[in-house]
Amino acid sequence: MKQHTTNYQNTFIEIAEDSPAMGGEIPPVKADKITVANIQFDMISKHPYKFTSDDVLFKVYAERKDLTDSELEESRKEFFSKGQACLRASPLTKRYGWGVHHDKEGKIALYGYGTAEYKKFAGDKELKVVRAMKSGK
Numbered sequence: 001m002k003q004h005t006t007n008y009q010n011t012f013i014e015i016a017e018d019s020p021a022m023g024g025e026i027p028p029v030k031a032d033k034i035t036v037a038n039i040q041f042d043m044i045s046k047h048p049y050k051f052t053s054d055d056v057l058f059k060v061y062a063e064r065k066d067l068t069d070s071e072l073e074e075s076r077k078e079f080f081s082k083g084q085a086c087l088r089a090s091p092l093t094k095r096y097g098w099g100v101h102h103d104k105e106g107k108i109a110l111y112g113y114g115t116a117e118y119k120k121f122a123g124d125k126e127l128k129v130v131r132a133m134k135s136g137k
Contacts, residue, residue: 001077004088006053007106008128012121013093015113016132024112036060037091041110044092044100048109053087053102054080064137091133101127 015021027037039060043051058076067075077117087108092098097113101121104124111118 002080003077003080004030004083005080006057006084008053008086008102009106010104010126011102011128011130013028013088013100013102014122014129014131015099016094016095016134018134018136019094019097019113021095022111023114024098024110025096027091027096034063035091036064037096039063040087040090040092041096041098044110049103049107051108052106053100053108056087056108057084058121075118088132090132094135 027035027041029035029038039055043056045060058079061079062072062075065075087093087100090100092110093100098110099113099118099121101109101111103109111121121127
């Protein structure tokens with residue numbers, strides 16, 4: 001079974017051109033419902049450069065499907081047997097003003113729009129810099 005990946009190396013994802021955020025915003029919890037943005041933000045912000053994009057996206061899927069530990073390995077193979085949207089489509093980069101840096105090993109960290117770190121990564125000629133996907137049509 002072919003395996004796809006959403007991981008980048010040495011890449012910085014800038015916020016979407018049409019993002020309304022003026023800086024990195026913590027995604028609000030909606031009526032005791034944990035959102036995709038909440039799971040992604042908690043995972044990446046609490047553990048910078050620990051996880052890859054694939055780790056984060058699969059964790060969201062596993063939590064939303066309420067998978068048991070014994071189901072994780074096989075479910076991950078199945079999940080990545082099809083192409084998945086990368087973090088360029090994440091609400092963090094599209095709506096909440098977070099840039100995502102992928103280091104040489106593909107591990108990721110968040111940087112708020114407008115911060116010195118964000119500007120450094122966005123202007124780094126050693127990195128591939130890509131924009132998050134627009135929300136609008």
